């Protein structure tokens with residue numbers, strides 16, 4: 092029996108086990124939408140903006156490990172997905188984006204709603220396709236899922252011209268994908284892993300830095316084994332938070348620009364960095380030339396191009412984190428009985444001293460809500476078991492600092508691209524995947540307004556996503572930089588008009604709550620947690636003067652942290668490009 | 669340092685822009701790029717001349733390898749190889765210089781592929797040094813037009 096391109100798309104999605112699509116209709120994809128109208132297996136979640144659809148698919152993917160799927164129309168529908176795609180690309184998230192395209196005969200004619208989306212997204216997808224012949228469609232669908240989910244994951248876009256969706260062919264889906272130019276390497280080189288084991292045995296002040304790669308490779312168990320076996324403290328990048336329990340005695344939290352004092356200190360003093368699934372982003376390393384000056388570096392990553400891209404590496408290991416760590420732990424165990432605790436005693440004691448010296452902290456105030464207090468309360472009241480997403484700015488950094496993530500896939504945040512407006516739709520996608528979990532977007536008043544329209548989606552589908560706005564009436568992180576590095580000249584960072592978020596929520600049919608005093612924070616959160624079938628917006632009016640500390644000024648070395656106490660010195664600090 | 673990199677790619681729509689986009693997007697520099705089909709019509713080969721320090725070249729190779737449509741990347745600079753480039757150059761020498769131009773073409777084993785009462789169009793093939801030397805000499809004879817293919821290169825047998 093022959094099938095149309097649109098039927099093939101749906102059939103392929105089903106074979107990949109897709110249950111939800113996030114999307115928005117338009118002329119050229121109506122053929123697919125028509126099939127979805129009475130499809131029993133696949134539900135389309137109609138977002139209110141295509142950007143929201145991609146972030147939702149991304150949140151779905153991050154929280155489950157399964158690819159998220161997006162379906163949009165050509166032209167503006169397609170271009171609206173670009174920020175979402177770039178966000179997923181930077182953080183290596185498997186998302187499949189299906190875009191409609193004008194009929195093949197019209198491509199290149201500046202037809203109505205034509206955009207060269209394959210050209211536009213070439214640098215921000217792992218791969219993309221323009222399907223020119225319906226006979227290639229099933230194979231391309233299969234390849235797309237394969238590419239998106241294997242190796243270093245990432246978004247894949249498939250552009251579907253209208254005529255291809257209508258053309259008919261015999262359906263044949265290959266069971267195996269063979270792409271001669273694509274063969275990710277999963278097994279690490281044993282000799283190299285042996286070198287790594289040797290270095291670990293010799294090291295006096297080792298530290299592990301784990302990143303998003305550990306999440307993707309599902310290697311938390313192996314990571315924990317390594318850390319506990321060898322008594323090595325673990326630092327997690329923003330993308331890695333949760334891969335090792337934040338409450339574990341060996342956890343040092345996040346490094347970098349707003350990392351903990353002790354994490355940054357440990358890096359700078361260490362003699363061996365064991366980097367797993369991280370790409371040494373500049374927000375993590377600070378000034379490269381003075382990064383970890385005393386350390387040898389072991390770098391385990393599935394993407395060869397991540398290795399030696401930013402930092403020198405002594406022991407490069409290309410492979411899947413899970414498999415490499417497993418072999419590494421075996422080798423270390425075979426290496427004979429080492430009294431790890433005794434070996435590590437001095438180093439762990441030193442780290443403990445740093446922890447005592449400068450713990451992550453803020454000044455509690457009885458009259459005004461401190462944003463960190465809100466994050467702490469959310470942590471307390473969800474017992475650390477919620478799925479948390481963040482927007483970008485101070486809200487993101489306070490969440491990373493004050494919510495202790497004990498499990499992977501519980502923090503959804505735009506690390507690489509730093510996309511304001513990501514958190515809310517991502518939370519929505521995660522809630523679709525986990526209807527029974529508590530999902531909370533810790534938001535900024537600026538960022539939330541970038542995808543606030545998704546409240547309608549949450550109301551429609553009865554998604555009880557909670558949004559906790561740390562409302563400081565400012566683009567707070569921008570304001571912080573201006574205060575510290577631009578002589579307090581607050582150029583266009585004050586949001587003069589911030590809507591009444593409670594009323595906005597209510598206008599959408601959602602629940603709106605507000606806290607203006609510290610004593611109201613807990614009741615508001617408790618109230619919000621009771622709501623099971625509607626989104627809730629919690630408007631926390633927080634101290635707008637609050638800043639995120641510690642801070643390594645951009646371009647500074649990890650040793651050059653400022654703590655907000657050096658008020659008199661601040662005039663001297665200058666922005667470094 | 670200068671590197672000549674040979675890239676085997678799927679002969680598909682958009683591959684050239686994936687490769688060139690990679691260079692421009694990451695700020696790598698392309699001195700020349702030539703593409704053509706191989707014996708297998710599904711595969712094309714690109715010869716790219718680029719420059720950068722070791723770290724940059726390592727990244728270029730790795731990033732090229734990451735492209736799904738790239739089948740194989742060989743940095744020919746690391747092996748013994750043969751490089752060739754062809755140019756077509758149109759000169760309009762003075763009447764009294766014409767013989768000299770033809771003599772030079774002879775010495776460089778070039779060919780005159782077109783001529784008019786005023787001009788010669790000359791084809792020269794060779795490695796970079798030879799081509800540069802020839803072009804340098806032609807400067808005295810009123811160069812009208814000049815095109816070059818960009819380099820192609822191949823590893824010598826037995827040293828791969």
Ligand SMILES: Cc1ncc(C[n+]2csc(CCOP(=O)(O)OP(=O)(O)O)c2C)c(N)n1
Nearest residue numbers: 484485486509511535536537538566567568
């Ligand atoms: C789409 C986008 N535009 C601009 C920025 C630059 N930026 C980073 S943080 C920030 C301020 C965010 O304000 P808000 O959401 O209120 O968060 P706060 O820092 O106040 O917690 C801005 C404008 C960005 N990250 N993303």
Ligand SMILES: [Mg+2]
Nearest residue numbers: 535536565567
């Ligand atoms: Mg704000």
